[in-house]
Amino acid sequence: MNIFNRTFGLMVLILFVFFDSVASDNVHVSVKNKLGDGKNLTVHCQSKDNDLGEQTLTDGSEYGWDFSVNAWGSTLFYCDITWETVNRYHFDSYSYDRDWKRCESQCLWTVSGEGKR
Ligand SMILES: *[C@@H]1O[C@H](CO)[C@@H](O)[C@H](O)[C@H]1NC(C)=O
Numbered sequence: 016m017n018i019f020n021r022t023f024g025l026m027v028l029i030l031f032v033f034f035d036s037v038a039s040d041n042v043h044v045s046v047k048n049k050l051g052d053g054k055n056l057t058v059h060c061q062s063k064d065n066d067l068g069e070q071t072l073t074d075g076s077e078y079g080w081d082f083s084v085n086a087w088g089s090t091l092f093y094c095d096i097t098w099e100t101v102n103r104y105h106f107d108s109y110s111y112d113r114d115w116k117r118c119e120s121q122c123l124w125t126v127s128g129e130g131k132r
Pocket residue numbers: 053054055071073
């Protein structure tokens with residue numbers, strides 16, 4: 016192995032370790048229906064690459080998913096929630112820039128009558 020190959024090998028190894036540590040950073044985000052009175056909540060979450068589809072949450076139930084933040088730190092999931100008179104309230108359920116510290120591995124959104132918490 017000449018010096019170039021050795022340097023290259025080392026760089027690949029360092030990159031691999033770096034990507035690996037970022038990619039294994041699993042985050043769990045969930046949305047919980049706390050509307051009460053047996054009200055259903057419709058949740059539709061997606062990211063640039065994943066459409067999680069529309070989910071109906073009965074009163075008290077919770078919907079969540081796991082993902083790894085990408086190595087570029089640009090992971091963003093957004094949701095539209097609908098219940099009763101509220102049609103398609105839009106919010107970011109996970110934004111790496113905002114949440115990497117706040118919810119390192121767990122992000123729970125609770126939707127109650129007064130709004131989301
Ligand atoms: C809520 O959703 C469940 C399951 O989809 C359904 O059986 C029920 O009738 C719904 N309740 C209301 C209040 O719409």
